[in-house]
Amino acid sequence: MWYQRDNLTREAVYETCTLEQTHHVSEVCSFCGAHTLKPELLQGDAVEVVRTLDDSSIQTVVTSPPYWALRDYGDENQFGAEPTVEEYAANLVRLFEEIKPKLKDDGTVWLNIGDSYAGFSGNTGGATGSDRRGTRNTKVNKTGANIKARDLIGVPWVAAFALREAGWYLRCDIVWHKPNPIPESVRNRPTRSHEFIFLLSKNQQYYYDMDAIREPLISKPSKKYNKKGERMIVGDPTKGKNSRDVWTIAPKAIRNSHIAVFPPELPKKCILAGSKPGDIVLDPFSGSGTTCRVARELGRKGIGIELSEDYHKLAMELTFQGNTSLEDFS
Numbered sequence: 001m002w003y004q005r006d007n008l009t010r011e012a013v014y015e016t017c018t019l020e021q022t023h024h025v026s027e028v029c030s031f032c033g034a035h036t037l038k039p040e041l042l043q044g045d046a047v048e049v050v051r052t053l054d055d056s057s058i059q060t061v062v063t064s065p066p067y068w069a070l071r072d073y074g075d076e077n078q079f080g081a082e083p084t085v086e087e088y089a090a091n092l093v094r095l096f097e098e099i100k101p102k103l104k105d106d107g108t109v110w111l112n113i114g115d116s117y118a119g120f121s122g123n124t125g126g127a128t129g130s131d132r133r134g135t136r137n138t139k140v141n142k143t144g145a146n147i148k149a150r151d152l153i154g155v156p157w158v159a160a161f162a163l164r165e166a167g168w169y170l171r172c173d174i175v176w177h178k179p180n181p182i183p184e185s186v187r188n189r190p191t192r193s194h195e196f197i198f199l200l201s202k203n204q205q206y207y208y209d210m211d212a213i214r215e216p217l218i219s220k221p222s223k224k225y226n227k228k229g230e231r232m233i234v235g236d237p238t239k240g241k242n243s244r245d246v247w248t249i250a251p252k253a254i255r256n257s258h259i260a261v262f263p264p265e266l267p268k269k270c271i272l273a274g275s276k277p278g279d280i281v282l283d284p285f286s287g288s289g290t291t292c293r294v295a296r297e298l299g300r301k302g303i304g305i306e307l308s309e310d311y312h313k314l315a316m317e318l319t320f321q322g323n324t325s326l327e328d329f330s
């Protein structure tokens, strides 16, 4: 049971389960009797479905939208098929404006976005990551006013700055370092082996559990002092050092499916730092449902939204029939 794994007593769980009963409740939480921790996988356009969620109900959002202009999933509501990168960013802003009132005041967003190179359909330099589903998008000419063929577009930063301009606090750019990236046939630049995960918050103050994702100490705790004479270490150093902003995590794939998925370790870190047991975690681009399954493992309730019927079915199977078979990407 998750509460035993987390060394939480039943009483502690009661304390953390403070959610009101919502219209999403389909099964009552056996610990608190108030809400369910069963993941909820919803099919539809994220913008529309998010509107049906309860206000101030979500503690944290962990998600990865489709790459811009890489794949055509054949649905007019799909994200990623916008004619320009600015429109892609604007569409994300539009979705996150719908999410804002659903997020608690101390809520956060962990947003993983992949980059790509300018030119038609990602074939002048390739996509830098792993979204391998759908057909190659040949409709979008990935150049623009200031973007020449072969330029790295900087998609994550265009989106991050647009969100910041829309009022989100841009708190951290975490580098997801991939030790086994997809090989690229390039001879004139290094092989791309990272993506970004942005930590954004709704307000200046927000929930963040630094202890939940501390890293092991490899050297003795710092004895340095700041100008005020305070020791430059936050919290109890015996618990490890504050998480660094580079996370090395091998990408995973689901066997025989060609679907790009989060390696579970990635949403795990975001969920642990961004929420408490009993909280609700949202993934508006849930794909195969990884975020929701990891949330369940950690005693949180996951809500996933997925546009594609095929992906939705896959997520239901993996989540409720439990047959996940992951393999390294490369």
Ligand SMILES: C[S@@+](CC[C@H](N)C(=O)[O-])C[C@H]1O[C@@H](n2cnc3c(N)ncnc32)[C@H](O)[C@@H]1O
Pocket: 044, 045, 046, 047, 063, 064, 065, 066, 067, 073, 077, 078, 079, 131, 260, 261, 262, 284, 285, 286, 287, 288, 289, 290, 291, 305, 306, 307, 308, 311
């Ligand atoms: C990069 S994948 C997410 C993969 C996911 N992190 C996982 O672990 O399986 C992005 C997903 O967004 C979905 N998507 C695209 N447009 C959408 C929309 N308007 N609403 C909801 N989902 C959408 C795509 O079908 C795709 O499954």
